[in-house]
């Protein structure tokens with residue numbers, strides 16, 4: 266460990282950090298040099314409880330031996346193999362294991378290298394699918410306000426977070442957005458799915474009326490909107506979206522980059538809410554966050570629609586150099602083994618009540634205006650400081666780091682999503698530290 270501590274460079278200028286207040290960070294660097302299970306080790310030797318599974322991705326906890334060893338072994342056996350017109354066994358074995366845990370009917374997988382690429386892939390599949398079926402007039406893609414679908418041009422076009430969009434010009438044309446489902450003042454401090462707001466899904470019908478179904482290819486939503494600050498779908502909302510999409514021949518895409526791989530206590534949110542999309546985008550927990558990889562699940566109906574024409578011809582002109590690469594496939598297989606051996610794809614269901622009790626116990630802290638939860642996800646919405654939006658939550662983030670706790674903040678919302686291996690004493694530690702921070706009226 267001391268070697269790693271000493272390895273910290275003094276000159277931090279060259280790395281332009283993503284989604285970061287670079288100047289503030291480089292004045293007060295926050296560097297992790299190690300991790301194990303539920304904890305990070307900082308460059309100054311402190312233990313930090315990981316309340317966010319890294320970035321919603323380390324679902325099995327850090328430095329898990331089976332995953333580490335699988336990567337080490339694969340790197341020495343087959344380091345890289347092309348996936349264009351060639352293959353390697355693990356990519357196919359992994360696809361079979363993935364469809365085994367997916368909702369029924371999601372029988373095929375395309376590989377990517379991130380959630381953003383999974384979203385781009387799903388959007389392109391949707392457009393090409395309709396074209397292959399002779400409905401090339403279906404060019405529109407429908408997203409949702411406050412939606413997050415990564416940072417590539419398709420994802421920010423269907424996405425609904427203003428800061429992620431406003432800098433980049435016209436974006437994709439032919440995109441529209443449904444309203445988000447958050448009703449300020451209503452549903453506050455709800456545990457799980459809000460009672461009110463399910464009828465907001467009917468706004469999709471209005472959008473279809475405006476554009477005509479013949480121009481709409483797909484709707485993409487996060488079943489639980491994560492990056493915007495955790496918006497839980499109101500009761501009946503997702504099924505209503507499904508019904509409207511089915512009625513109009515529109516593909517429904519669930520973006521499960523966050524909710525996939527056990528976050529809600531089921532393998533995917535589609536199973537948790539018992540609503541069947543036509544495609545599911547994933548990444549993050551697929552490899553326990555250790556190796557960049559994503560996967561897009563599609564139904565046989567979609568896949569088989571492409572499988573036509575001369576057999577020597579490429580059916581879908583899309584893919585990446587690293588699609589299903591050997592080391593990522595090995596990491597994902599070992600991750601699925603770990604999830605299976607430790608029951609991690611369903612463990613959140615066992616802890617969700619204890620988690621909710623601990624989370625909602627902070628309701629009496631100063632400036633807390635809402636608390637939301639589902640599975641092992643939690644959000645604490647803080648009253649913004651007048652004229653200084655986001656500052657209250659960012660202060661909470663800095664103080665949490667000092668106290669040995671990692672939280673995420675978006676706007677003035679604290680978002681929590683711990684590794685699924687969390688124990689009750691970790692939950693007690695997490696919310697005990699948060700209470701100490703919040704009750705000091707930050």
Ligand SMILES: Cc1ncc(COP(=O)(O)O)c(CNc2cccc(C(=O)O)c2)c1O
Nearest residue numbers: 320379380381413414415492520522523673
């Ligand atoms: C629903 C969804 N879709 C796509 C992406 C993009 O994935 P990549 O980053 O792998 O390209 C995401 C990623 N979501 C994400 C990534 C990093 C931070 C946070 C946060 O909320 O703090 C959220 C996501 O949450």
